[in-house]
Amino acid sequence: DAGVTQSPTHLIKTRGQQVTLRCSPKSGHDTVSWYQQALGQGPQFIFQYYEEEERQRGNFPDRFSGHQFPNYSSELNVNALLLGDSALYLCASSVGNTIYFGEGSWLTVV
Amino acid sequence: AQKITQTQPGMFVQEKEAVTLDCTYDTSDPSYGLFWYKQPSSGEMIFLIYQGSYDQQNATEGRYSLNFQKARKSANLVISASQLGDSAMYFCAMRDFNSGNTPLVFGKGTRLSVIA
Numbered sequence: 001d002a003g004v005t006q007s008p009t010h011l012i013k014t015r016g017q018q019v020t021l022r023c024s025p026k027s028g029h030d031t032v033s034w035y036q037q038a039l040g041q042g043p044q045f046i047f048q049y050y051e052e053e054e055r056q057r058g059n060f061p062d063r064f065s066g067h068q069f070p071n072y073s074s075e076l077n078v079n080a081l082l083l084g085d086s087a088l089y090l091c092a093s094s095v096g097n098t099i100y101f102g103e104g105s106w107l108t109v110v
Numbered sequence: 111a112q113k114i115t116q117t118q119p120g121m122f123v124q125e126k127e128a129v130t131l132d133c134t135y136d137t138s139d140p141s142y143g144l145f146w147y148k149q150p151s152s153g154e155m156i157f158l159i160y161q162g163s164y165d166q167q168n169a170t171e172g173r174y175s176l177n178f179q180k181a182r183k184s185a186n187l188v189i190s191a192s193q194l195g196d197s198a199m200y201f202c203a204m205r206d207f208n209s210g211n212t213p214l215v216f217g218k219g220t221r222l223s224v225i226a
Contacts, residue, residue, distance in 0.1 A: 033214075035213075042216030042219055043155070045214065050211070090155060092214070099145070104154065
């Protein structure tokens with residue numbers, strides 16, 4: 001049984017560009033959440049998707065947007081990248097209190 | 111608002127010894143869950159153990175146990191018989207339940223180094 005899978009694992013972008021990160025949840029999990037983890041910090045909640053709708057959102061600007069597909073997979077899009085967007089982006093899938101994370105996507109903005 | 115505090119930025123432990131990682135939390139919600147995750151240098155957050163606020167007994171999962179003291183709002187992780195592979199960042203997290211499917215709130219983490 002595959003766990004949560006994320007792609008790409010590493011990427012480098014230039015300021016002002018746009019990026020799309022992808023997440024496939026663990027089998028049977030219908031809720032997907034995205035977190036940003038800056039260096040030396042704990043993960044910060046970006047938003048959560050359930051039934052293809054954004055259900056909750058953390059304190060992140062509108063440059064951060066997402067989508068959930070009918071198969072529960074999800075995308076995180078970040079527009080107009082800033083140097084401060086450099087971080088590890090973690091996807092978590094859950095059902096009830098069972099919450100599993102993927103290996104993350106390391107984004108570097110130069 | 112929920113808050114997690116991990117006061118130990120780094121800890122060292124001798125191989126085969128036990129170690130306790132501290133976590134205190136703050137919430138006004140009577141129903142909540144507490145989680146511990148391990149994060150190796152690869153980045154993946156690995157689920158270790160869960161404790162519900164109404165659980166009567168402390169949670170245990172293999173070499174991991176959670177010392178839950180509700181009145182003191184603490185949820186310390188105890189790792190017994192430390193192994194070199196336990197060297198990693200450890201995060202305490204919580205979520206409230208009365209407000210629906212709330213996201214996890216994390217502490218800043220503790221870096222554990224196991225010494226041979």
